Every structure is written in C-alpha cells, then in structure tokens.
Amino acid sequence: MHVAVIGANGGIGRELLPRLADAGHDPIGVVRDESQFDEIRERGGEPRLGDLEGEFESALEDADAVVFTAGSGGDTDWGKTLLIDLWGARRVIDACLERGIDRFVMISAYRASEPLGDPEAMRPYWVAKRCADDFLEASALDATILRPTALTDDEGTGRVSASFEYDGEGGGDIPRADVGQAVVTALETDETIGETIRLFGGDTAIEDAVRPER
C-alpha cells in the first residue's frame, strides 16, 4: 500500500515510517521543508512537500491511504491549532474524497471524547481534535480514529491496551512507537474501519487489541 503520512517528521510519524516500510508498504513522508527529506529517506519513506496552509494535494498522488499525524505542536498559539490540527485535517479529508483515496487513519487524542475534561489548559486542543475526528467520521472515507493517551518516547513493546468506548478513566502512557505500530496494524485490519479506538500502554498484542470484539 502507498501510505501518505501527513506530519511524517513528527514524533509518531518518525516511528511510523520505518514500521510501514518493514511491513512491506511504501510510505510517502509528507513534510513542509526539503531539509527534512534526507531524514524521511533514512526512515524508508519517499519524501514529498506539502503545506497544510497551502498546497499539499500533489503529495497525495498515487496514495492508497493517508495517515494524519500532523499537529501545530506546543510552541505555537491556538490559532495554529485551528489552522493545522483542525482545518488542515479537514482539507486533507476533502482532498482524499476528491481523489478517491478511501482509507484514512487519524491520530487523535484520548480526551477528544470529552474536550472539557482536565487539565483545563489542554481543552482547546481537544476541541480541535474532536471536531476534526467528527468531520472524518461523518465523511464517506473508510476511517479509523486512534485516540492515544499521553505519549512517551520509550521503546515500543508491541503491546497496548485498547478500548472502543470512552469511560473517562483513561489508562497508562503509551510509547509513540506502539502508536506507530498500531497505525500499521489498523491499516491492515479492515475490522478497524469505522472504529474509534482509545490506546493506552498495556499487555495485549497490538494486532489483537485493535480488533473490535463482535
């Protein structure tokens, strides 16, 4: 599968690219700056330029699936959160619809289920993530929404805990590496289409955890 990763140079994107390549896929690393191209290549991806506030559509050429893991980050104001995390996501979703790219995995956040939760300082972020998720969910795309709890840079374990319902309690921190692996597994597992999956650190093999019980 040609998988375009939007935000390929972010914390999860960097873990995701080599895992996609190892699984036999062809990752496309979409970044804002050519200076990041070498790093994308080193991680097994084909680098392409894309600017979520400008032109990014050409970076989606030939993609069979898109993973959205871009975010304006903590060093910019909430205006950038509106423009990147929310509007950028909506633009990518619309571009997928226009181009017939059906498969989409969104990296969201645990509290997107309840944006007025605590800590209060994070609420605007959760509003933006939730609104992007809802737009995706209401679209005609084959979407999987992943909502990890707090992220760490620990080594991946290949094991997580997952929940298909929101209970407000959350769970342990999760390594970005395991979120990246969960994206690969989600893309390869059709039962995850239409699901919103909360991810925590845990002891279940990822391929079992992300599969909803029927």
Added chain:
Amino acid sequence: MHVAVIGANGGIGRELLPRLADAGHDPIGVVRDESQFDEIRERGGEPRLGDLEGEFESALEDADAVVFTAGSGGDTDWGKTLLIDLWGARRVIDACLERGIDRFVMISAYRASEPLGDPEAMRPYWVAKRCADDFLEASALDATILRPTALTDDEGTGRVSASFEYDGEGGGDIPRADVGQAVVTALETDETIGETIRLFGGDTAIEDAVRPER
C-alpha cells in the same frame, strides 16, 4: 416565540433583543453574569444565566428557538475561540437537539465560506465559525446561518444586500442593527430554513433580501 439569545450582551445581541420584543416575541437574554441582568431587562428581554464553558442548558427552558451570537471576542486568545465560538456553539446545538428546540439561527461571518482568505490574521476565527456552521448544517435542526461581512455600529437602515452563494467578493459593511433585524425576519420566514445567507450593507428591504428566489 420564546427566543433564547446566546450572547445577548454582545454587539448583535443588544440590537436583537428589542427588535424581537417589538415584533411580539419573548426574548430570553442569556448572559454569563448577573450584573448584566438589568441591561437585558431594559432591552425587553428576560435575563438568564448561562456559561458556555459550564452550565447553560437551564437557560433554554421553554425556548422555541435559539439564536447563537456569542463569541469570545478579540481580547482573548484563540483558545477561547475554540472553546466558545466552536465548542460552545456545538454544545448549544446538541442541547437544542436533546430538548426538541428545532429552530436555530447562527450568526456566522462572511469568510466562513473560505477560511484561508485574507486578512491572514483572521483565519483561525473563520475556521472556528465554519466548523460550527457545518456542524449545525449537518444537524437535524431547522437552521438558518447568517454570514454578515464587516460589522458597524451605525444606525439600522432596514435594508441590506443578501447572497445565497459565495462569490469571494463580499460587499459593503453592515450595521449590527440590520443584522439583528435580519435575525427577526429569518425566524419569521420559514423559507430561510436550510439556507446560508451572506449579508452586506445594501438597498433591499430585509424581508425581501433574506427570502431565497425559487
């Protein structure tokens, strides 16, 4: 009609309350602070407390229609725009759905049709307004979305220009008083249900301007 005005003490809300009362309706002025109650009463409204980041649902009791004209304004950061203009609006829409309050008028903004337009500094605001509008439009409510261009405090003229399509060109500034009158007319005109109406200063009587040609 009992009309709950969310943001009753804002620029458009203050123009709207007496016009609703003059037209024979019963306006409910929803504000955050009891110190604003007298002013709401002077404008012909029944004051009620409501906090868009907390509890506001009881302020909707007995309402037949809701007008959303709340906004965090220009003195707070974009985080408040996410919490009030976007998430607050979504919460009010959800509360209307739960309570069977079918009629909803949203005060939006001209550039919500094209959030990446100019000036660049306003883009996050237009993203928030657009996302709230889209959530309303996709809901089961009988909604009218009004998208005025730049607002002034000039006296109302009773005349505007309106457009049912976005052409990117916009039109002249419009007094808040005329937007208030357009809300009253929209509430009384079932043909405006399901419409997104761009409003500018102009020469057409409001009751003619907001009626789509069939």
